[in-house]
Amino acid sequence: MSTLLGLEDAQARLLALAPQLPLEAVPAQAALGRIIANDLRAARTQPAADLSAMDGYAIGGGDGPWTLTGESRAGAPYGGVLDAGDCVRISTGAVVPDGADRVLLQEDADVTGTSVTATEIPPPGRHIRRRGFDFNADDLVLAQGTMMTPARIALALAAGHSQVLTPRRVRVVVMDSGDELAADPANCAPHQIPASNAAMIAAMLASLGCEVTRIGPVPDSRTALAAAxxxxxxxxILITSGGASVGDHDLIKPALAEWGAETAFWKVAIKPGKPLLVATRGSQVILGLPGNPVSCFVTTFLFVLPLVRAALGDPDPLPRSVMLPANEDLPAVGKRREFLRAVSKGGTVQLAGSQDSSALSALAAADCLIDRPAGAPGVAAGAPVPVFYLQNG
Incomplete structure (x- = not known):
């Protein structure tokens, strides 16, 4: 029997196979969750002129009184130059006219007709947002590999970009297989179980904006699998669920070979999720996931989601762990690295329930996975353990 791959080795091999997607320009305002494919440099300066940070009076130096000569509003700047001893009414975001060196707050101003005096005179430069204080034309505003968030969308638009360049969306096909699967959960015989893995995987992929097509459930036959x-x-990316193990009716591996796929690696030293299959067919990447729902979830979290992120251009696609103290004693670990379904509460972490790979109720209650190294001794309550939060749980 060949040696099982360790998690990091398997992840590295998989990510090296990530599809290279063609690039497309998309409207910046519709780019939420997309990862930009090039450095984005500002096409303009922000702000493009000195702007007032407050409502008040732009004053032309001196201690007053000042003569009110006009107004500068946001979007409607004052047309002239302020002489010493003059001022203009100014609103937040309005252009500070030439000749003004500070803004007098309206609550610190006494106005009589066109005469303005101050109860407190601000120092030079106060309450002015200088031209380019946010960024200047040609500044790097978003680096290649950055995921677009609401704030980054606003930044791209402010920098003068109506579009951003990103890899196109990943086309994913998800296929359930197995004679025991019922397509209709409301019409499920005692010898069947409702097909749920493909729906779960598709939901986990939703936040990554993939174009997901679901197929199945597909019966355990070479003919049915070939048609699917x-x-x-x-x-x-093709993701199959079920049939990737070594039983007489586990037909995914031979069916993929007949389809023209070549196995990259098979079986990883993790629990749950050992019978993970990774194959390629041309530029396509195929992941054969275990049929047990918890194993399917864990391998989707550890392998499928990072692969999709890598295909989208994420330079750091793997999940990161944090350390939390265990809220209970944890048993010693066997020969495979274990990922325990758990719940974080009060700054600690505890098991969510049964750790059987078919226990959906515990999985549904979990918001994280406790990462237990192979061969690790038991852990006493209070000891820190590495934890992966389930963003897509």
Whole structure:
């Protein structure tokens, strides 16, 4: 029996296979969650002129009184130059006219007709946002590999970009397989279980904006599997669930070989999720996930989501762990690295319930995975353990 791959080795091999997607220009305002494919440099300076940070009076130096000569509003600047002893009414965001060196707050001003005096005179430069204080033309505002968030969308637009360049969306086909699966959960015989893995995987992919097509459930037959695989010709990534182990009816591996796929690696030293299969077919990447729902979830979290992020251009696609104290004793670990379904509460972490790979109720209650190294001794309550938060749980 061949040695099982360790998690990091398997992840590195998988990410090296990430599809290279063609690039497309998308409207910046519709780019939420997309990862930009090039450095974005400002096409303009922000702000483009000195602006008032407050409502009040732009004053032309001196101690007053000042003569009110006009107004500068946001979007309607004062047309002249202020002489010493003059001022203009100014609103927040309005252009500070030439000749003004500070803004007098309106609550510190006494106005009689066109005469303005101050109860407190601000120092030079006060309450003025100088031209370019946010960024200047040609400044790097967003680096290649940055994911677009609401604030970054605003920044791209402010920098003068109506579009951003990103890899196109990943086309994913997700396929359930197994004679025991019922398509309709409301019409499920005692010898069947409702098909749920493909729906779960598709939901986990939703936040990454993939174009997901679901197929199945597909019966355990070479003919049915061949027909189903033919529907995945255009997929960047094909994900199968079930049939990737070594039983007499586990037909995914031979079916993929007949379809023209080549196995990259098979089986990883983790629990749950050992019978993970990774294959390629041309530029397509195929992941054969275990059929048990918890194993399917864990391998999707540890492998599928990072692969999709890498295809989208994320330079750091792997999940990161944090350290939290265990709220209970944890047992010693066997030969495979274990990922325990857990709940974080009060700054600690505890098991969510049964750790059986078919226990959906514990998985649904979990918001994190406790990472337990292979061969690790038991952990006493209060000891810190590495934890992965389940963003897509």
């Amino acid at each position: 695989l033919a529907k995945a010709e255009a997929a960047d």
